Structures are given as structure tokens and as C-alpha cells.
Amino acid sequence: MNKKSTLQLSVNGIIVLILATVVLVIALGFIRSFFGGVSDNFLTLIEKEPEPPIPSSSKVITLSREKIKMQHGEPEVIKAAIYNPAQGEWSNIAPVVSCSVPLANEEIKINPKTIKQREYEIFNILFMIESNLENLYLCRIEIDDYYNEFILVFEEISGGGGGGPGGGASQEICQNAENNNLCSGLDLAFGDGYRAECCSNFGLCC
Numbered sequence: 693m694n695k696k697s698t699l700q701l702s703v704n705g706i707i708v709l710i711l712a713t714v715v716l717v718i719a720l721g722f723i724r725s726f727f728g729g730v731s732d733n734f735l736t737l738i739e740k741e742p743e744p745p746i747p748s749s750s751k752v753i754t755l756s757r758e759k760i761k762m763q764h765g766e767p768e769v770i771k772a773a774i775y776n777p778a779q780g781e782w783s784n785i786a787p788v789v790s791c792s793v794p795l796a797n798e799e800i801k802i803n804p805k806t807i808k809q810r811e812y813e814i815f816n817i818l819f820m821i822e823s824n825l826e827n828l829y830l831c832r833i834e835i836d837d838y839y840n841e842f843i844l845v846f847e848e849i850s851g852g853g854g855g856g857p858g859g860g861a862s863q864e865i866c867q868n869a870e871n872n873n874l875c876s877g878l879d880l881a882f883g884d885g886y887r888a889e890c891c892s893n894f895g896l897c898c
Contacts, residue, residue, distance in 0.1 A: 733767050734767055734818050737768065738816050741771050744756040747774060748775055752774065752777060753772055753775075754772070755770060755833070755842055758880060759843045759844075760819070760843070760844050761845050762844060764823075764824065765820070765822055768818075770819075771815065772787060772814070772815045774838075775810075775812040776812065781808050785807065787833045788833070788834045789817060789832070789834075790832050790834070791844055792872040793823075793825060800819055803815070803816070828865065828878075828881050829843070830842075830874045831843070843880055843881050861882075865890075866889075866890035866896040866897055869890065870897050875887055875890070878890060
């Protein structure tokens with residue numbers, strides 16, 4: 693009787709183990725396909741993104757572009773070339789990205805690199821912003837005491853917020869630019885003349 697009970701428990705244990713293994717394989721397959729798709733998107737974006745200008749001691753950080761148009765939940769990439777003017781090697785270092793609106797750590801990914809003295813490396817900066825943001829924001833890429841800046845624009849605003857003369861400037865955008873010291877980026881983000889419209893229509897960014 694004991695042998696029969698033991699055999700029954702062993703069979704049940706094997707069945708449970710098989711079911712657990714099947715569930716684990718299915719879960720791993722789902723995770724791999726999901727994150728693999730995101731990774732493939734980033735690799736495609738990295739390949740398409742132009743290379744930034746070669747940096748130097750007079751321009752330590754250069755960027756592949758000055759404006760990034762974002763859509764919520766869609767990946768985007770910018771490349772930063774960083775030159776090391778220091779007296780020694782920068783070991784396992786990554787630039788810090790900050791914007792005029794706080795972003796979660798998981799929304800920006802940068803792999804650290806080692807930059808030898810008087811040499812440079814190119815960093816791929818990956819964005820996946822889920823936050824419900826609107827408008828345009830000034831972002832800064834910093835390393836040590838050096839920095840460069842770019843404009844982050846969300847498509848919902850850039851597509852329908854006006855585009856300079858004839859398009860009609862948005863007071864909300866003009867006010868945000870005034871509040872966050874972004875006036876210099878208005879023409880870059882929305883077309884020539886946008887800042888002038890902010891000034892003439894709303895008395896902002898004059």
C-alpha cells in the first residue's frame with residue numbers, strides 16, 4: 693500500500709513538473725518575443741540614425757541631431773559622440789540625460805563605455821517614453837563638466853501646434869517655452885517665425 697502511494701505521488705510530481713516546465717517555456721517565449729521586438733526596433737533606429745560630427749577638445753559632445761520628435765510608447769534614438777579631453781582614461785562612463793520635464797530612469801537607456809585619453813566614443817541613447825507628456829522640452833546631455841542640448845518634441849504638439857507664419861502659434865507652447873527658457877528652440881522645433889508669433893500674439897519669448 694505504501695509503495696502504491698509512493699508511486700502515485702511520484703507520478704503526480706512528474707505531471708506537475710511537466711506542466712510547470714511547459715508554462716515556463718511559454719512565458720519565456722512571450723518575454724523573448726516582446727523584448728526581442730523592442731530590441732529589433734532599437735537596432736533598426738540605430739542603423740538609420742546618422743553619425744554625429746566628430747567631437748574635439750573645443751566641442752566635447754556632438755549630437756546626431758538637435759531635435760527629436762517623439763510619440764508616446766514609440767522608441768527613438770539619438771547618438772552622442774563624446775571626446776575625452778581629460779588627463780586620464782574615462783572608465784565605464786555614461787553621459788547623463790536630463791530634461792526640463794522629469795523622465796523615469798527606465799525611459800532612457802545608455803550603455804556605459806570606456807573613453808581613452810584624447811579619443812572619443814559614440815553613445816546610442818535610447819528613449820521609450822510612456823509618460824503622458826505634451827509640448828516641447830529642453831534636454832541636456834552631460835558628462836563631467838561638459839554638455840550639449842537638444843529639443844524633445846512630442847508629435848501630438850509638433851503636428852498640430854502651428855508651424856510659424858500662417859500656422860498660428862499656440863499660447864500653451866509659447867508659455868511653456870518662456871517658463872522653461874526654451875524660446876531659442878521654438879523656430880527649430882516648429883519652423884522659422886514661430887518665436888516671432890509668440891512675441892507678437894502673446895507677448896512671450898520676445
